[in-house]
Amino acid sequence: MKVCAARCSSYHYPEIEAAVNEVFSEFGGIGAFIKPGERVLIKPNMLEGLPPERAVTTHPEVVRAVVRHVKKAGAIPLVGDSPGTGNTERVAGRCGIAQVCQEEGIELLPFAEAKDYSYPEGRTIKRFTLARELSEVDKVISVAKMKTHSFMGITGGIKNLFGFNVATTKAQYHLRMQKRDDFAAMLTDLALFIKPVFFLVDGVVGMEGNGPRNGKPKKAGVILGGDNGFAVDMVMTKMMGFEADKMPVARTALAWGVVAPLKEIDVTGSGKDLTFNFTPPDNIESLDGRIPSFLVRIFQNQFTARPVMNNNCTGCGRCARHCPPKAIKIENRRAVVDYEKCIRCYCCQELCPANAVELKEGFLMRLFSRKK
Ligand code: SF4
Ligand code: SF4
Incomplete structure (x- = not known):
């Protein structure tokens, strides 16, 4: 290979x-x-x-x-x-x-x-x-x-x-x-x-x-x-x-x-020895495979980072249109997430034109995370 x-x-x-x-x-x-x-x-x-x-x-x-x-x-x-x-x-x-x-x-x-x-x-x-x-x-x-x-x-x-x-x-x-x-x-x-x-x-x-x-x-x-x-x-x-x-x-x-x-x-190739130090995404740490899956299912909200909209949000609605489970509503010109429905796919962060979506780790994720 x-x-x-x-x-x-x-x-x-x-x-x-x-x-x-x-x-x-x-x-x-x-x-x-x-x-x-x-x-x-x-x-x-x-x-x-x-x-x-x-x-x-x-x-x-x-x-x-x-x-x-x-x-x-x-x-x-x-x-x-x-x-x-x-x-x-x-x-x-x-x-x-x-x-x-x-x-x-x-x-x-x-x-x-x-x-x-x-x-x-x-x-x-x-x-x-x-x-x-x-x-x-x-x-x-x-x-x-x-x-x-x-x-x-x-x-x-x-x-x-x-x-x-x-x-x-x-x-x-x-x-x-x-x-x-x-x-x-x-x-x-x-x-x-x-x-x-x-x-x-x-x-x-x-x-x-x-x-x-x-x-x-x-x-x-x-x-x-x-x-x-x-x-x-x-x-x-x-x-x-x-x-x-x-x-x-x-x-x-x-x-x-x-x-x-x-x-x-x-x-x-001429670049085979190149190495860099890319800054990772906020949510690169995954607990998949390290925590029993039934625990992850029960405490889903705490084992995954949740999307939180910051003040850059203009209420444009793009995230709401693309959110797979329709967990986002626009209220008072601001995106609001229903975390019970949110599946943590981060499509909202991927597509937000205003860089308004931050990912915040839950308590258990911080506890188990290697990077903390
Ligand atoms: S896509 Fe970004 S700016 Fe637009 S409503 Fe959603 S979070 Fe706000
Ligand atoms: S992470 Fe996915 S499911 Fe959750 S609010 Fe964003 S787009 Fe919707």
Whole structure:
């Protein structure tokens, strides 16, 4: 199992092109994964329509480099996603990816229509409801962003695939998989079902702190890639300065034997020795697996951090619209959470445009938490 990390100090196109080329070359070139004439869906992270310098979305020049590689291999590149909020065309326009599609003369797929996919081999999910476009392409390449994530610890190549769920179905997964480890198992099944042929991660400028939306941009100067997304994410996590095998998806992938332990992954490339000190999200500490599950269920409120709205709240209502169990009401121009209904999915923190959602640990969580 191999991961390549290529140094890349800026989004100046020739540098991006060289780094992406270094990564693919390490695996024998993109031609080892796609054939001429195939329709190849490039899946960037387009969480929200924010400018590239906010580091919320995959940088458009990284998408351009992958598009050109796919073209050079004689295949047909397409770009698609279902953003966390907002319509795909508008989001792609704001984050610069629509312009790349236009300039490169390729199609932007909005993932508006869902379709059922049977997956009998799934360990947690036997049937996914995903974008129709997935059934109309031959190959998928995940082109993610290196970011922290309040719920999953980090987001890279694997979590990026959650965007294959069209808008309304995302909340359903949060309702069904409320514990971190259950959600991570669903993501693991999802990645094994979609099976992208390659995973690239844009870490030229990543995000630290309260990602995936409200953290701070952090320059890392690296592009990572490989054909096993779990391995790419584990190497990325270690580079960020976190314990790679403690992240919920990595824990699941290791337990299922679909990724090798970190020490057995061959890390190559000009950036293989890079390490950073990313600030973790407020809620990176998870007690999953360390406390008997019946106790966690009984004392759910005390074993998980709860979202608390600070004075930045403008009462815009976006959190209320996206809260899976409808636990948020807007009262007197302020979001108010019903903690009896709240499932601690942190979608509100992820999507709040005003960075108004803080995560406060419960008493028992503080008591058991290693970081205190
Ligand atoms: S918490 Fe954020 S998303 Fe929710 S109403 Fe306030 S400003 Fe809007
Ligand atoms: S209030 Fe926030 S954390 Fe709680 S269920 Fe709603 S979106 Fe999830």
